[in-house]
Amino acid sequence: MAENIIExxxxxxxxxxxxxxDNISFEVKKGEVFGFLGPNGAGKxxxxxxxxxxxxxxxxxxxxCGFDIIKQADEVRKHIGLVAEKIIxxxxxxxxxxxxxxxxxxxxxxxxxKERIDKWLERLHMKEWEDHLVGTFSTGMKQRVNIVRxxxxxxxxxxxxxxxxGLDPQTTRLIREFIQELNSHGITIVLTTHxxxxxxxxxxxxxxxxxxxxxxxxxxxxxKKLVKDVxxxxxxxxxxxxxxxxxxxxxxxxxxxxGGHTARSSTRIR
Amino acid sequence: MWEGxxxxxxxxxxxxxxxxxxxxxxxxxxxxxxxxxVMIGFIFPNQNSLKNVPIGITNQDKGKLGKEIQxxxxxxxxxxxxxxxxxxxxxxxxxxxxxxxKQEISGGIxxxxxxxxxxxxNQPSEITIVEDQINPQMSALVNQIILxxxxxxxxxxxxxxxxxxxxxxxxxxxxxxxLINLAAFFVNPIQxxxxxxxxxxxxxxxxxxxxxxxxxxxxxxxxxxxxxxSKEKEQGTLDGVLIAPISRFSFIIGKALAQAIRGMIQGIIxxxxxxxxFDVVIYGxxxxxxxxxxxxxxxxxxxxILVSAIASEQETATQILFMFQLPMxxxxxxxxxxxxxxxxxxxxxxxxxxxxxxxxxxxxxxLGAGISAIQREVFVLLLFGVVTLFISVPVFKRIITK
Numbered sequence: 001m002a003e004n005i006i007e008x009x010x011x012x013x014x015x016x017x018x019x020x021x022d023n024i025s026f027e028v029k030k031g032e033v034f035g036f037l038g039p040n041g042a043g044k045x046x047x048x049x050x051x052x053x054x055x056x057x058x059x060x061x062x063x064x065c066g067f068d069i070i071k072q073a074d075e076v077r078k079h080i081g082l083v084a085e086k087i088i089x090x091x092x093x094x095x096x097x098x099x100x101x102x103x104x105x106x107x108x109x110x111x112x113x114k115e116r117i118d119k120w121l122e123r124l125h126m127k128e129w130e131d132h133l134v135g136t137f138s139t140g141m142k143q144r145v146n147i148v149r150x151x152x153x154x155x156x157x158x159x160x161x162x163x164x165x166g167l168d169p170q171t172t173r174l175i176r177e178f179i180q181e182l183n184s185h186g187i188t189i190v191l192t193t194h195x196x197x198x199x200x201x202x203x204x205x206x207x208x209x210x211x212x213x214x215x216x217x218x219x220x221x222x223x224k225k226l227v228k229d230v231x232x233x234x235x236x237x238x239x240x241x242x243x244x245x246x247x248x249x250x251x252x253x254x255x256x257x258x259g260g261h262t263a264r265s266s267t268r269i270r
Numbered sequence: 271m272w273e274g275x276x277x278x279x280x281x282x283x284x285x286x287x288x289x290x291x292x293x294x295x296x297x298x299x300x301x302x303x304x305x306x307x308v309m310i311g312f313i314f315p316n317q318n319s320l321k322n323v324p325i326g327i328t329n330q331d332k333g334k335l336g337k338e339i340q341x342x343x344x345x346x347x348x349x350x351x352x353x354x355x356x357x358x359x360x361x362x363x364x365x366x367x368x369x370x371x372k373q374e375i376s377g378g379i380x381x382x383x384x385x386x387x388x389x390x391x392n393q394p395s396e397i398t399i400v401e402d403q404i405n406p407q408m409s410a411l412v413n414q415i416i417l418x419x420x421x422x423x424x425x426x427x428x429x430x431x432x433x434x435x436x437x438x439x440x441x442x443x444x445x446x447x448x449l450i451n452l453a454a455f456f457v458n459p460i461q462x463x464x465x466x467x468x469x470x471x472x473x474x475x476x477x478x479x480x481x482x483x484x485x486x487x488x489x490x491x492x493x494x495x496x497x498x499x500s501k502e503k504e505q506g507t508l509d510g511v512l513i514a515p516i517s518r519f520s521f522i523i524g525k526a527l528a529q530a531i532r533g534m535i536q537g538i539i540x541x542x543x544x545x546x547x548f549d550v551v552i553y554g555x556x557x558x559x560x561x562x563x564x565x566x567x568x569x570x571x572x573x574x575i576l577v578s579a580i581a582s583e584q585e586t587a588t589q590i591l592f593m594f595q596l597p598m599x600x601x602x603x604x605x606x607x608x609x610x611x612x613x614x615x616x617x618x619x620x621x622x623x624x625x626x627x628x629x630x631x632x633x634x635x636x637l638g639a640g641i642s643a644i645q646r647e648v649f650v651l652l653l654f655g656v657v658t659l660f661i662s663v664p665v666f667k668r669i670i671t672k
Contacts, residue, residue, distance in 0.1 A: 052509075053512075053513065053671075097287065105280060105514035105516050107515070
């Protein structure tokens, strides 16, 4: 049995009245790809931001790579990489300048840093663009450099918050393959996505979160067994079974989240 | 510790590179102090701007004295042999007033027909100065000069009259000239001599220049810091920095340093323009000026951090700061000395760090003060910086992780 690399205990996060994460507990095993699914506003991103020390939990805590996220935040930061919803790169710097900047903040020795940057840029076909301003890149190109950035400190855990959102099929495919490749080298992946196919291809285990609570957590195979009334159920059937078929966007965030949602479902979901 | 300093420089370097890539921002960065300086430098009148100022005169006097006054005013030269006034003659006071209404002249003088006659009968006589109230600053200058001229003539006439009286009463045989000297003493027993700390007469612009420099440098840092932190927050790049194992303090100081360098460059531009174009003389030590500016920047960093922590968007941050900026400019004495303000307002002024930076800068630039003369200001600026930093850094840490 593999050891746990993330242990979450009774984690709760409230924003004023609203409870974004409601007393959740779960473990992520070392070396697995952990899929994190849930409708918009279910608490996925909030959980990831807490685990990456960017948000303070209201109560409860978690251990990441054996370190407490509150008391040992700096230790946690040394062992994780994050690809967040927003691309973490400066438009006015070149790809290379961006990567060197973040590499130096992570205290990576110059020679090692250069090797890593060259290696990953090469792998994601961005080497020839390294001296161009990031602001001139397409979303797909930015995301590839962004992933290289997250890998610079050779993290034990890579958090990917919707890494293929809004990308063309080619780039999506490249990135998915790359995620598998990283995982095969022993990097634990925590992945959130709305793309059920992506979750099914990549994840060893999947957690479905809704209204801030985890409603299901198991391997994709086992989750499928939960759906009784459909023959050969897909992960999407599981998801809809668990979280209901109602659109639950609140009036306030309807416009924002619906846009991305519908655009994606027409292109990606079968 | 050393790691922290290195992180700070990394952030500063990154911010400056980012900034240098934006051509439009770069252009406005250099143009702003130039516009500011040229505008303010040319707008405000001083004695040097009294060249060929048109004024009206109505001289109905039948005697000699009126002509004497008119000639004295006509011949008055303040700068480089250019007459201060251009005289236009009018038939009466109403005509002068009409001309002022049309803004053809910047003031007028009326001398009545019995002006000399009254004086010869030992009666006080008067001339009337008609003011152009639309233009208070200019008319104050005009009045001052005309009063000075008439005052001089008035004393001379007074002394001569007194001498005549003395001769008739005392029946002395003394020399008329020595009597006039004696009379002059009676008329004007106290002579004030003005001695400044520096040679010459500082213009209003020399008063303004240090204030403008301090203002540009410090507000650049205040707004720049808040805007640049909230920009990173908005675009999501802040997460990338915060997830790196660096201290929040290094991040903040790095950002502030980048803004401070930008502010100092603008400050230097203003200073150079002031010296080259407007003949402002720097009597103090240049390094002391830099020190005061740096301290001024330091005193604002905490405030900038607080605003950037509270504001979630760049626009909000800029707007919050803009709200404070204008009142601060007036209250800190950039344009008017705070000693002229009502007592209650002066208390507010004393709570603004900019006030102290400007005061210190003025002392150093205009009066050539050394460090000992500005130690109070230096201390207050340091105190401001340390206290606000101690409050704002923990608040910042707390707010960004909510």
